[in-house]
Amino acid sequence: MSKKIELRSDTFTLPTPEMLDAMIHAELGDDVYGEDPTVKKLEERAAEMFGKEAAILVPSGTMANLASLMAHCPRGSKVLVGDESDIYIYEAGGATVCGGIMYEPIPTQPDGRLAIDDLQKGFPNDLADPQFALPALICLENPHNRMGGRVLPLTYLAEVQAFAKERGIPVHMDGARVCNAAVALTVSVAEVAQYADSLQFCLSKGLSAPIGSIVVGDREFIQKVYRIRKMLGGGMRQAGVIAAAGYVSLNSMIKRLEDDHTHAKQLATGLDSIKGIECDVKTVDTNIVFFRVQDKRFTWQTFVEAVRQQGLYIDELGHGRIRAVTHSGITSQDINQALLIIQNVLNS
Structure with missing residues (x-):
């Protein structure tokens, strides 16, 4: 796996x-x-x-x-x-x-x-x-x-x-x-x-x-x-x-938080380009990214479970929005893989 x-x-x-x-x-x-x-x-x-x-x-x-x-x-x-x-x-x-x-x-x-x-x-x-x-x-x-x-x-x-x-x-x-x-x-x-x-x-x-x-x-x-x-x-x-x-x-550990912010922007930019996802890149100030799944085949619950089956762990945090938080355990390669998983799920 x-x-x-x-x-x-x-x-x-x-x-x-x-x-x-x-x-x-x-x-x-x-x-x-x-x-x-x-x-x-x-x-x-x-x-x-x-x-x-x-x-x-x-x-x-x-x-x-x-x-x-x-x-x-x-x-x-x-x-x-x-x-x-x-x-x-x-x-x-x-x-x-x-x-x-x-x-x-x-x-x-x-x-x-x-x-x-x-x-x-x-x-x-x-x-x-x-x-x-x-x-x-x-x-x-x-x-x-x-x-x-x-x-x-x-x-x-x-x-x-x-x-x-x-x-x-x-x-x-x-x-x-x-x-x-x-x-x-x-x-x-x-x-x-x-x-x-x-x-x-x-x-x-x-x-x-x-x-x-x-x-x-x-x-x-x-x-x-x-x-x-x-x-x-x-x-x-x-x-x-x-x-x-x-x-x-x-x-x-404070200065390296810049990396988390960069990765959050990378994630938000990638999400914004995926059909079926709504994400406003302009609202990403730090290491937190919110987005919505617009593909009517999914609820937030079924979407979260579908990406989890492929190794990506995210969750809902109010009003049906999904939250992703970058941190010291996440690399740029991980963000690319996360975007690939989301794209694959929506293409399935």
Whole structure:
């Protein structure tokens, strides 16, 4: 059988030999006591790179976002969050269940933005009226997963930051793939992070580490997240084993994200040329490609299964659209083979 081509997600990335070696030789301690030197080194490096005072390692992006929302928002308040965002759709309603926080879904624009006019509607006309839950936080997703990996412009981020400051609430950025955004914009991650009071990013997606996400922010905020992480069960002991791989990923895996973006464009361009496939190349900013199957012989389910039988793994991600995500395990040759499989299935 030919090589399996895994395009369902960049969470399928595997740690590099350098990461595995670093994990084996990591200096360890008990991180719940704050005594794991490798975790400390990773957190200090992340804070420095993102231009924030402090950082904290957590097991997952879901926990990173949840702990951040709980640190920002008092019980009975609400968070303004995109109706197509991962926080709203894919994180099991954790802020409501664990934090007593209400989600206010804001319409998501095709490029991932939340329009300022729509954010304004999330604020009651009379803030003193006790009937209303009051906004305590604005959440942005950058790049935006369900809108196709779209990158939010820096000018827009500045606009939201100014809007939030005028109303006295912070901005949290779900930046699971924010390093992809920075690479696409050809700026440092700190230039993107400066527009958010807090930000979480994943080590285990395009950066190819096996486990972990990081929250960055000011020291007082990170101390709140530290306590909430423990409450949620995220306190880890010799977590330097995880942190060692994350440290390598921050230092050696960001620049290579350009390759993933190139491969995504290659895939989108190829899909656009195949009869029976609808794909808008202009919307591909990072490593995520969405497309639709227009051939009436197929549903998305039967199409996904048909290409899987030939070794190509893709999946649906909302509204009947199929998502493909490039990553460090995918080469240009793999993209060519994926396109050949899709063409063969449609020709069958």
